[in-house]
Amino acid sequence: MKSLLAGLGLALVGSQLVACAESQDAGEECLPGDIDCYESSGGKEDAFGSGANDPARMSQQLNYRLAELPKKGTRTKPAWKDSHPAAVGKAPVAWADTYWPTIEGGHNTRFQGKTEKSPIEKYDAAFNNAPGCETFPSKMYGEGAKAEWDTYLKCAGPATKWQSETFQSAGQIHDGKDNDNDGVTDDQGEDGNVDGMATWWGTCHAWAPASLMLPEPQKSVTANGVTFSVGDIKALMQNMFDRTSAIMLGGRCNAKEIKHDPTISANDPCSDLNPGAMHVVITNFLGINNLPLVEDRTANFEVWNQAVMGYEITKQATISNTKANQCVGAAASNKWSYNKDAKKLTEVRMTVQYLTESGAEATPVGFENNIRTDDYHYILELNGDGKIVGGRYCTDSSNDHVDFLWAPTGTFSASNPSVTTSKVKELIAKAFQADAPTGPEKVFTSTGTSSIPDNIATGASLDVAVTGLTGKQSLAVTVDITHTFVGDLTVELLRDGQRVKVLRQNTGGSAKNIAETYTLSANEVGGTVNGTYTLKVVDNAAQDVGTINTVKLAFSAVQ
């Protein structure tokens, strides 16, 4: 549904959405989502208006009819399925990662130990012909840091140098100057920042869209003699998403403390995202169209960009004007005085699932263990056609709600002048190439046969002992089964009694016999390769019977 995203309110996210992100530059041009750009309609307006809360900013093909909007939606189809077909079925729909805090080194963090190069150092070594430094400074700031960094920067490659010096002014924490004039040089001041740098600065504004728009690599890859772990590649994926083109909804709140006043507009940057606009966009993007969506989940000045993974509406019921006024904290009245177009009010409770950060990991992380939830409580305003025309948060959500929503359009680039997007894409492509065998196959074959009993869950088994293999192995399983109705059968491969993979599950209908080869990647085979493999065949329906004739296992060592 690419057309849904076309041509609406495009904005560069990188420098605007600072957040576990970037410092805020004064005097930048006015872009959507920026508080300074917001045009208030004044008064107690809570219709969308034509300002920052108009859902049409995100798409002009949205369904606004409440009765037709799904009550539940989950991100199940990867946004990258067409751009990375080789990853479909292998990579998860999104991935958790660290936001690579700049104060700890950002993408130039040796997260796999002091002697293993950082992601950006490896990039320099592989693609900029710059092998870089053997040793890494022992500290980021504080006494002695400047001298160590002066030495380091003489041998560092160009991408590493830029990332350590220029990105978010990272070099200021060890340059020997008191950059924020607070009397403390290259160390923590009273505000907890180091010469202006806060601990929450990093690249979550790049992680959130990258985790939705690109597949998480499932194995390490080698390019030009340099080995990149999964975590290295993910850091570089974030690096190339630093400048992300996006469409945005809602004004950005710059207040440290929100003092909610029910008499002001529900579209004030600290009172929005208008819940009516949120309801329309989340249900359309996740419930109907499976489009990528990112939220700033902190209503106040902090910006925490998180990928939205799903939602569920746990309450949706018509409410009287009197009770609605009570819910939003307005003066007692049986008149709803906020939006003259509202003909009917609905009370809603929505739970939003979002993706939270993980640590830096060399191996795949996925997303299942990093889902968190927020609950929102609000009144929706409906017009005479049952369409959502606005909304207002109830008091339990008025200071704690989504600040703004945005969606990446698919256009992105690295801010680092020595990082080329096509090189990072090469690493991702390599991570999903079929395993390249590095030696001859080692073949193990079954002896004897095993008859498949009719409609009995224990089924038939044929064992193959596998010994003497070392390292990662891909596997081709060739089976020969005689049977008079193969749709009755489930066929799976076990090792030492534990399932490795289901090869076939009641497919094939009335066809006779199975003579097939199934390939398993080294990841599917797993780390423990030796053991007793079992082909288990279960006949799940009455009448037809058969025999397992042979099982052949052909292992190939891979990189």
Ligand SMILES: [Ca+2]
């Ligand atoms: Ca400094």
Ligand SMILES: [Ca+2]
């Ligand atoms: Ca200072």
Ligand SMILES: [Ca+2]
């Ligand atoms: Ca915020």
Ligand SMILES: [Ca+2]
């Ligand atoms: Ca806002």
